[in-house]
Amino acid sequence: MIGKKIREKRKEAGLSLRELGGLTGLTASFLSQVENDATSPSINSLQRIATALKTPVFTFLNGEEQTEILVRKDSRKKLSIPSSKVEYELLTNDLNHKLGCFLIRLKPGTRQKTLQLYQQTEEVMIVLQGKMEIVLGERTYLLEPGDSIHYEGSNLRSFASASSEELQVICMMTPPAF
Numbered sequence: 001m002i003g004k005k006i007r008e009k010r011k012e013a014g015l016s017l018r019e020l021g022g023l024t025g026l027t028a029s030f031l032s033q034v035e036n037d038a039t040s041p042s043i044n045s046l047q048r049i050a051t052a053l054k055t056p057v058f059t060f061l062n063g064e065e066q067t068e069i070l071v072r073k074d075s076r077k078k079l080s081i082p083s084s085k086v087e088y089e090l091l092t093n094d095l096n097h098k099l100g101c102f103l104i105r106l107k108p109g110t111r112q113k114t115l116q117l118y119q120q121t122e123e124v125m126i127v128l129q130g131k132m133e134i135v136l137g138e139r140t141y142l143l144e145p146g147d148s149i150h151y152e153g154s155n156l157r158s159f160a161s162a163s164s165e166e167l168q169v170i171c172m173m174t175p176p177a178f
Contacts, residue, residue, distance in 0.1 A: 003036055009053045030045075044115060053118075054102075057078065058095055058176075084109035085110040089103040099174070112159055113157070120152070121173050124172045126170045127143045128145060136157065
């Protein structure tokens with residue numbers, strides 16, 4: 001179902017598969033397979049598509065729009081690709097607010113390289129479990145449970161699980177562009 005939503009957004013933007021491919025660095029053939037749900041994109045590919053279409057990644061996820069302000073843990077929208085070692089959960093009811101909040105889980109030893117989002121963001125990450133190595137610009141930081149870091153989203157290069165246990169991080173972002 002991700003493919004159908006990508007196709008809808010691409011057509012709303014008035015782009016052909018070839019034009020979207022030019023904006024993302026992905027082939028038109030691959031994008032066609034994604035739109036037809038014949039293949040699942042990686043999280044980075046999905047982010048490239050979202051950035052090119054100037055929409056948050058979570059726009060492509062299935063699930064009903066939640067109007068209730070309370071989000072139960074078993075009804076969160078989740079972004080995880082079967083072959084990926086990273087999972088994102090939307091902690092807010094939707095992306096139509098000034099602030100987005102996500103729970104990020106990384107398997108031990110996993111590094112997530114980041115791509116520029118379609119708009120500038122301000123972000124805070126708080127480590128709940130495990131240790132996180134985060135690269136902002138040219139600097140690398142090591143955070144432990146309870147530590148937090150505040151930064152301009154354009155400075156984020158990567159983050160990684162730096163311990164033998166799963167990394168769990170809360171990320172708050174304004175505007176919610178992921």
